[in-house]
Amino acid sequence: MAEAESQAEICIRPALPEEAQLLSELALRAKGHWGYDQDFLEACRSELTLTPDYIAASPVFVLEEEAQVIGFYGLREQGNELELLYLFVEPSAINRGYGKRLWKHAVELAAKRGFREISIESDPYAEAFYRAMGAQHVGVVSSSVQTGRTLPLLKFSAL
Numbered sequence: 001m002a003e004a005e006s007q008a009e010i011c012i013r014p015a016l017p018e019e020a021q022l023l024s025e026l027a028l029r030a031k032g033h034w035g036y037d038q039d040f041l042e043a044c045r046s047e048l049t050l051t052p053d054y055i056a057a058s059p060v061f062v063l064e065e066e067a068q069v070i071g072f073y074g075l076r077e078q079g080n081e082l083e084l085l086y087l088f089v090e091p092s093a094i095n096r097g098y099g100k101r102l103w104k105h106a107v108e109l110a111a112k113r114g115f116r117e118i119s120i121e122s123d124p125y126a127e128a129f130y131r132a133m134g135a136q137h138v139g140v141v142s143s144s145v146q147t148g149r150t151l152p153l154l155k156f157s158a159l
Contacts, residue, residue, distance in 0.1 A: 012105050015060040015072060017052035023062070023072050023086075024049045030071075030088035034125040043145045050074065050086070059109060060086075063102055065093075073102045075110070075118075082115040087126075103133050107156070120154040127152045 015023060027048040032041055050060070060074040071089035075082055084106060089098045110118055121141050122130055131137065135154040143149035 009067070010063065010065045010101075012061050012063050012101065015055045015062045015074075017056045019062065019069070020050045020052045020055055022069060023055075023060075023088075026069065026072065026090060027086060027088045029091055030094075031123070033091040033094065034123070040146065047145060048086075059106075059113075061102070061105060061109075063089075063098055065098075071098045071102055073106050075106065077113075077115075080115070082110050082113075082118050084118055084120045099129060100133070103130075116157065118156040120156070122152045122154055124152060127154065130154050130156070 027050070028041060028045065031044055031048060036044075054060070054074070058074060058076060060072065062069050062072040064070065069090075070093050072086065073084065073088075074086035076085050087099060087102055087106070089102070106118070118135075120130055120135060127137070131154070133156070135156040137152055138155050139153045140150040141153050143151055
C-alpha cells in the first residue's frame with residue numbers, strides 16, 4: 001500500500017526489517033524533541049526499540065522524502081483490536097504535515113483491514129495532535145517507564 005505524493009518525491013512504504021535500528025533511533029530523537037532528560041529517554045529506550053521481527057510481522061510504514069526516512073508508524077493487531085504503537089517524525093520535520101500523512105495512512109490501512117477503532121497510549125505532548133486527528137480522550141494508563149506517571153488513552157473510531 002505505497003502512497004506516492006506528487007510534491008518533493010514523498011512516499012509511504014512498508015518498513016524493512018533491516019531498518020529496525022534506524023527507526024528506533026528516530027523514535028528516540030523524536031521523543032527527545034519534547035525536552036525529556038537523558039535519564040528518562042534512556043528509560044524509554046526499550047519501549048522505543050523496534051525489532052526486525054516486529055517489523056516483518058506487523059504493519060509498519062515509513063514516510064520518505066527524497067529517499068530519506070522522515071517518519072514512521074507501527075501498529076499492533078491483537079484479535080479485533082488495533083493499537084498505534086509508534087508514530088514519530090524527525091524533529092526537524094515536525095509541523096510540516098508528515099505526521100498527518102502518516103496518521104491518514106494508518107487510518108486507511110485500519111479501515112481496509114476491517115478495524116473499527118484504533119487505540120493510542122499517547123505521550124502527553126502528542127495528545128493534542130491525536131485529538132486534532134479525531135481521536136477522543138477516554139482515560140489514562142500507567143506508564144511502564146516511570147512509576148506514578150500516567151499517559152493519555154485515546155480512541156479513534158471514525159473508521
